[in-house]
Amino acid sequence: MELTTGQRRLLFVIVVLALAGLGFYLVTSRSSGGPPAAGAAAASSTSAPATSGATTASAPPAIVPAATPVSTVGGAEIYQWLPFTAADLAAAAQTTVAFAGDYATWSYTEGAAAYGAKLSSLAVPKLAATLENEYGTAGVAGPRTAGKQVSTGTGTIDSISSFGSNPTSITFLVTISQQVSSTQPAKSTTGQYRVTVISSGNAWQVNDIELSGLGNQ
Secondary structure, X not given: OOOOHHHHHHHHHHHHHHHHHHHHHHHHHHHHHOOOOOOOOOOOOOOOOOXXXXXXXXXXXXXXXXXXXXXXXXXXXXXXXXXXXXXXXXXXXXXXXXXXXXXXXXXXXXXXXXXXXXXXXXXXXXXXXXXXXXXXXXXXXXXXXXXXXXXXXXXXXXEEEEEEOOOOEEXXXXXXXXXXXXXXXXXXXXXXXXXXXXXXXXXXXXXXXEEOOOOEO
């Protein structure tokens, strides 16, 4: 079915509104049982996480309820025009939030292999390996160890940036917040990222993460 320009715009608005409700649930459920904030610290700001102090356990993944049916357009369910279902959207959002938290949660006592292993269940192998290498880079790992840095991170989905098919993918705009403690004064940082997840079998995995250019610290 060919959509008019007005229908395509309305479709995107409905998807964003549906995601907003899902994001609110994810945020409230994670905040009710999330890990205590570690103090902030001096950590250099890069697209890859800076490492810190004592090991901090990340919060358990939020449980996403069955997605609420979305409004229709012209009497037709909007998901017939999308490359994913309501359940897919909920699962993709859950993977994104879990990845964002693990990506920004680390300790100076945690080696690169351990950091990469933590991300391997949520990211495609190539991305997990890239982030592991960045984590272990001397210019990042050295200051992290010297400053005994520890970071606790959380992720909040702001909106859908885009989606596609072959493979099915969804790109979310995600705000990632970190509270870092170290031998220096505590520091909090916040940045906005584009996180792309792709459908992999019966699961979703993060395929890419990059600064959106809208972050601030």
